[in-house]
Amino acid sequence: MNRKEFLSDCGKIGFAGVTLSLFPWLQSCSDKAKQEVKGEKARIGIIGTGSRGCFHIKHLVQMPNVEVVALCDNYRPHLEDAAQYYPKAKLYDDYRHLLEQRDVEGVIIATPLYLHAPMTLDALSAGKRVFCEKSMGYTLDECLEVYNKRKETNGVLFIGQQRLFDPKYIKAMSMIHEGKIGDVVGVRNYWYRNNNWRRDVPSPELERHINWRLYSEYSRGLMTELACHQLQNGSWALGMLPEQVMGSGHLVHWLKEDKRDVYDCVSAIFTYPNGVNMTFESIISNKHFGMGEQILGTNGTIDLVTGMYYSDEPAPKGSGMHQLIAQIESGVMSNSVFAGTSWAAESSPLAPGVPIMTNVKVVTGESTVGAEADGSRELLEAFIHATITGRQPEKVLEESYYATQFALLADKAMHENQILRLDEKYKIPYTPLK
Numbered sequence: 314m315n316r317k318e319f320l321s322d323c324g325k326i327g328f329a330g331v332t333l334s335l336f337p338w339l340q341s342c343s344d345k346a347k348q349e350v351k352g353e354k355a356r357i358g359i360i361g362t363g364s365r366g367c368f369h370i371k372h373l374v375q376m377p378n379v380e381v382v383a384l385c386d387n388y389r390p391h392l393e394d395a396a397q398y399y400p401k402a403k404l405y406d407d408y409r410h411l412l413e414q415r416d417v418e419g420v421i422i423a424t425p426l427y428l429h430a431p432m433t434l435d436a437l438s439a440g441k442r443v444f445c446e447k448s449m450g451y452t453l454d455e456c457l458e459v460y461n462k463r464k465e466t467n468g469v470l471f472i473g474q475q476r477l478f479d480p481k482y483i484k485a486m487s488m489i490h491e492g493k494i495g496d497v498v499g500v501r502n503y504w505y506r507n508n509n510w511r512r513d514v515p516s517p518e519l520e521r522h523i524n525w526r527l528y529s530e531y532s533r534g535l536m537t538e539l540a541c542h543q544l545q546n547g548s549w550a551l552g553m554l555p556e557q558v559m560g561s562g563h564l565v566h567w568l569k570e571d572k573r574d575v576y577d578c579v580s581a582i583f584t585y586p587n588g589v590n591m592t593f594e595s596i597i598s599n600k601h602f603g604m605g606e607q608i609l610g611t612n613g614t615i616d617l618v619t620g621m622y623y624s625d626e627p628a629p630k631g632s633g634m635h636q637l638i639a640q641i642e643s644g645v646m647s648n649s650v651f652a653g654t655s656w657a658a659e660s661s662p663l664a665p666g667v668p669i670m671t672n673v674k675v676v677t678g679e680s681t682v683g684a685e686a687d688g689s690r691e692l693l694e695a696f697i698h699a700t701i702t703g704r705q706p707e708k709v710l711e712e713s714y715y716a717t718q719f720a721l722l723a724d725k726a727m728h729e730n731q732i733l734r735l736d737e738k739y740k741i742p743y744t745p746l747k
């Protein structure tokens with residue numbers, strides 16, 4: 314497909330005006346790619362039919378070229394929930410038996426983090442195409458092993474980093490690379506919630522099985538559950554990988570309630586080779602600021618979550634008198650002493666943003682299951698396309714690999730109270746997106 318065809322196709326699905334080299338994996342979302350697999354069906358098995366597994370099922374049932382032929386979960390109530398959608402699918406409680414089912418071409422893995430790498434490695438070895446939920450692995454070594462296995466088997470591997478397929482992120486990154494906000498001088502990510510992150514447990518022996526996120530034996534907490542989504546923003550916007558990370562993490566609130574041992578309050582600073590910093594902060598006992606992913610440039614700012622652009626030099630709104638009235642109305646003058654301004658807000662109250670595209674779909678980040686219209690559906694469609702064609706799209710795995718590696722490295726920096734760099738042995742070939 315040439316560039317013109319790609320752009321025209323992408324326009325139809327909301328990816329209008331994008332730069333092909335920035336988003337090579339989107340080729341599989343185009344109309345032309347859909348035509349390529351028309352009338353064909355990918356035979357899929359799902360491993361892990363808990364909340365995210367069932368979220369994917371709700372998309373899969375609407376897709377014409379998918380047949381779910383096998384389901385696996387070692388917790389019977391979850392397996393039965395999923396089986397209602399696919400009464401003809403074979404049911405398993407051991408994923409290795411699902412992998413032996415010959416007509417399963419692709420698997421979707423939506424199990425707790427500590428199982429991602431072992432299950433992905435086994436599935437790739439069994440010749441299945443694989444979509445594994447984020448994060449890619451529980452350790453730095455596991456991620457490398459999975460990456461190498463995909464290469465060795467020449468298989469298909471997608472990780473559940475759906476922002477790479479979210480139209481507003483695609484549009485925003487195009488604008489950033491075209492210079493709309495000037496030089497990128499900062500990246501701010503944060504994710505705040507105020508809930509205990511627990512799920513109801515029908516009986517006490519199931520506590521760790523159901524609430525695996527809260528225990529470091531199975532999960533790396535906020536870094537692998539939330540940060541991995543946001544950490545790809547810096548590399549994507551800056552066209553380079555961070556050089557070092559420092560961080561601080563603590564369990565400050567929810568320990569009063571239970572026996573969890575993952576942090577509920579984390580901050581990390583990643584520094585890029587040009588000195589620019591990317592921050593990530595998450596607290597789950599205060600939600601006032603919600604979720605934010607902001608790319609700060611010398612001429613303006615883009616908030617990826619809300620799809621808003623803010624100029625640092627907004628056009629003046631009407632006459633001086635109108636501006637004065639607007640300032641008084643917005644409270645900017647309320648702290649002024651009679652003789653002059655002792656404090657005035659910086660430009661933000663005076664710089665209303667503009668949406669970067671029509672029909673921006675905004676998600677709050679509150680759902681622990683996943684949100685509609687955040688790229689999840691497009692990501693799944695791309696995987697189904699790859700299952701049928703056997704073609705691994707360019708660069709999508711490398712982006713996901715580094716998102717997880719930097720989430721894990723930051724977690725390690727917090728635990729060791731050290732400034733850390735990614736060891737050379739974990740570096741894989743990476744061509745920056747630009």
Ligand SMILES: NC(=O)c1ccc[n+]([C@@H]2O[C@H](COP(=O)([O-])OP(=O)(O)OC[C@H]3O[C@@H](n4cnc5c(N)ncnc54)[C@H](O)[C@@H]3O)[C@@H](O)[C@H]2O)c1
Nearest residue numbers: 361362363364365386387388391423424446447473682683
């Ligand atoms: N991409 C996103 O936005 C997004 C959103 C939510 C969750 N997730 C990811 O999806 C994954 C699952 O999260 P979830 O919220 O659905 O968790 P969950 O606990 O609801 O579901 C996990 C399922 O795996 C099953 N399971 C556990 N061990 C198993 C085994 N050995 N064999 C077979 N099944 C097993 C459990 O019984 C459960 O049904 C996590 O990695 C999470 O990070 C991604």
